[in-house]
Amino acid sequence: MLTISRSVITIPLFLIVLLIITLPYDYLLLNHSLITDQVVYQVLLTLRNYIPFTVVLITLKLLGVNIRLTLKELGLKFCKIRYLLLSGLIPYAIYSIGVAYALLIGLNVVNPLIPLYEEYGAKLYPGSESFLLTLSLLSTLFVGSTVLGLIMLGQEVGWRGLLLSEFMKVFKNYLLSSLLVGVVWGLWYTPLVILYGFYFPNHRDLIGVLVMVLTCISLSTLFSYVKYRFNSLLTPAAVSGVLNGLHNLMVRTVVVDELYSIPTGFLGIISTTTLTLILYLIKRPTRI
Template sequence: MVSERDRVDVRGTVWFVVLAYAPAWLLSTPLWLTGEGLSWEWAPVALTLMMLVPAVAAVVVTKWISSSPLRELGLTNAGGIKKWWRYAVLGCVGPLLAVLLSLLVGYLLGVYKADWTGFSGLVEQFGATVVGEQNQTSPTALALTQLGQVFLLGWVHTLPALGEELGWRGYLAKALLPLGQPGSFLTTGVLWGLWHAPILLLGYNYPTVPIVVSFLMMGSFCVLVGTLLSWLRLASGSVWPAAIAHGFLNSAGAMAVIFSQAGHPVDNASVGLLGWSGWIVLILLILVLVMLGRLPVRFQVAKEGISKGVERRSRKA
């Protein structure tokens, strides 16, 4: 297991970055060549394939460049699911609560116009009307349906999210641990943010702000949320809780529209976890982990006996 006492595998790390970036950026070229950008009908397919590239890079580097066991990526671990299922539950529920809290913070700060019970923004988007008219859907029923879809899609999104997590948290965050956990999380977050460059230039996530600002915002978001995902990965010993959390983060973004007020479009630059008001929630969550002594993650180190690699065991008379 890579620890903070080891040296960074520079060769493996550089190759991972090259293999994670180049094919992913190549997959984004049709969005540019068609001239349709993110509105291209095949854009969802291209974006999904991009998400799988870091996983391929991690496997190639681990197996053929660093010559390490694939188990180090966290797909399997000693103890199996019994060791990390609690973190998986947190990865499922945590993002939903974090997004809801971020909306509340945005509402209190005045950057998010909410309609918590009437769901007028959702009604406006879907063109639904109130109960009483034949064959129409009530706002509450529509909202509940959308919330149910958020939960179900969280699991659907987990598989493509695993593609990213196997690379960024399964391989890179762990490979950079010799820099210390803060250094590893910061570097991984910055590289993860820049990896989105081709689609950020097309307006991905932050279409309402200048390009330079969108890069800074995506980098900040990736560092903050990446720290929490890295914690899940290291604390659980598995990449699955981080992948689940990533999947639910992707689906939970729709909650901003569900609780929005009609006439006030949601701006990711200021609302939700992608927005600056949501970063307050992410920072608070990180601070809570620090205050509870859960971050940085403490690894158990086996004591060595007379021969290197032999664990010293005590005997009871």
């Protein structure tokens, strides 16, 4: 692995390369006059998740280390299937805790398929709401843990892989390292939040960016826990995949402004933090 002294070089190098690649990529992505085909646009938006992975490869190449060995040491390796399934269940716990908090403070909770179908102008037959919601929740566990998980792995190699590892070497503190990774992670979404309305279509401003950063900080602590608990980057990738798969349902379950929603609003932040504390009290990862 990289030495402690080299970590001081690795972190700024990673951040500089990340900036150099992300800014022109986002300019291309957000300039619709350059990309008119919607399919191409969606493919490019999906591939954006692999920018952190690409940055890791470039950083390791510039440092002259063994890339394959270092990636394995960072956690890019297979894990047991049950670890993926357990990780995939975590977003459902965030969902449940968030709904519980919403009910506790008297917010309006609805079946998310009802507003979702209305937005797309689709017809939802009376009496089918509960069955379709159950089907959606179950199918998302599989798709999120596999297909979407592989997509989100591109981010995890960067955030919970190289960046978390190097912050841990410098600061020797799990919470501080996770917080710093969360800040970088959240700021990485800034162009999409402000210019595209990513996650916060009604708050394309600094408030939206701030809530996104706070959301990423809370999720970063949880994802770091999962990574160290199961010793594989595939597990936080599975959490992220299922969480993204559930997003359209979660954000429409509680009738509030998106800044207060689940999972990328204050309800999500509180529920994620609550779950992380519970998991940490139940079993602390041995590598922390």
